[in-house]
Amino acid sequence: MVGTRKGAFVLTSDAKRRRWGVSGPHFAGWEVYHLKGSPADPNRIYASQTSGWFGQIIQRSDDGGKTWHQPGTPAGEPTTTPEGMPKGESNKFAYDVSTETGRPLTTHQWYDGTQRPWEFKRVWHLEPSPDDPETIYAGAEDAALFRTTDGGQTWHELSGLRGHGTGPQWQPGAGGMCLHTIILDPQNPGRMYVAISAAGAFRTDDGGQAWRPINRGLHSLYIPDPTAEVGHCVHHVAVHPSRPEVLFMQKHWDVMRSDDAGDSWYEVSGNLPSDFGFVIDVHAHEPETVYVVPIESDAEHYPPEGKLRVYRSRTGGNEWEALTSGLPQSDCYVNVLRDAMAVDTLDPCGVYFGTTGGQVYASPDAGDDWSPIVRDLPAVLSVEVQTLS
Secondary structure (H helix, E strand, C coil), rough: CCEECCCEEEEEECCCCCCCEEEECCCCEEEEEEEEECHHHHHHHEEEEHHHEEEEEEEEEEECCCEEECCCCCCCCCCCCCCCCCCCCHHHHCCCCCCCCCCCCCCEECCCCCCCECCCCCEEEEEEEECCCCCCCEEEEECEEEEECCCCCCCEEEECCCHCCCCCHHCCCCCCEEEEEEECCCCCCCCCEEEECEEEEECCCCCCCCEEECCCCCCCCCCCCCCCCCCCCEEEEEEECCEEEEEEECCCCCEEEEECCCCCCEEEEEEEEEEEEEEECCCCCCCCEEEEEECCCCCCCCCCHHHHHEEEEEECCCCCCCEECCCCCCCCCCCCCCEEECCCCCCCCCCCCCCCCCCCCECCCCCCCCCCEECCCCCCCCCCCCCCC
16 A cells, blocks of 8 residues: 555555556545555555645545545545535544643744644544554644544544643654654553654553653754753654564664663664664564665765665664665665555565655565566655455
C-alpha cells in the first residue's frame, strides 16, 4: 500500500513476490500521506487523503482497495462536493481544548517566542487496532492523537497527550509539527508510544489518558538545551512485536535504542556512513535485525555519495552492513521519507521502501537482493505491507 504526492497505489503479488500488479492511482491528484490495512480484517484498508485546497478526508476500503468510500457516506456516493470540497463526518477532527488542568490548550510557543494557535492541517499516520477493525488511531498535524471506534465516521482527540504539561513547548520540524508514529503494544493493551517532530517520543500506560515524555538519553545540538525533556526531532520509531519494550529510533541525527520502553536511550549509529535519516524498521522474525537508509545530512536529503544503500544490523545496532545488490550505486539523489519502509511476515522476510523519485523497491530475502517493483510513481510518502492468507 503506497501513498504518494498524487494519489494512492495498491500493489499485489503472490508469496514468491516476483511479479506485482498495480492498482491506482486512487484519489488521483491528492496527497495520500498514509494507507494501512486492518490486522483484524484482511479486506479493510484506511487512507489519509489530503489537499491544501480542500482539506482532509479519511477513506476506507472494505474490499482490499478495489473500491473506496468515506466513512459516514453511503458506498458509491461522491465524497466531495462538485466544487471538490470534502463532505461527510470523517473530515471532522476537532481539537479538544479541555486538558487535565482544566485550562484550554489553544496556543504553543514558536521559535521566535511568539504564541501560535493550534491548527488542524492533515493526518500523517493511521494505526488500526490489532483486534477491532472499527478502531483506528490517527496522528495529526499540528501534533495531536485522535481515535475512532466506529470505522472512521467520528473522531475524538485523546487530549491527555497535548494536555499533560509540555504541549505548549512543542515546535514544528521542517516538515511541520506532526505526530507521525503510533505504536500499540501487543502485550499491554494500555501501553502506546507516539513520536512527534519536533517534540520527541511519549508513552502512555493507561490507554491514552496520562502521558509522559520518554526522551532521556537523547541529545540534540540544534535546540537551546541539548538534553531537554522535549524538543527533539524524532523521525521514526520501530519495535518488534515480541519485544515491545525494545525500541529503535531514527532521530534527526543519531540512531538510538531503548531497552526499557523508552525510559532511557543510547546511540547505536556505529559504523553508518551518516547517522541522519528518516526510516527505521525491524525484521519480522529477528528482533535484533534492524534496517535504516542513511541520508547525507539535514541539508542534503539524498544518499551519501549518491549511492542508494539500505543498512542492516543483525546485532541490534552499532555494527551495520551495506545492502546494495539491485540498488543504484551512482548518481542517485532520491530521499526515503519517514513512513516509506515496511516489512512483511513471510519467510524469508520481505523488506520494502519507496523513494521521492517514485520507485518502490522490494527485497524478498531480508535485504540481500533488491529490485524495483514499480517505477515512475509520484514521490512516495508511505509504504505499508500486509500478508494475506
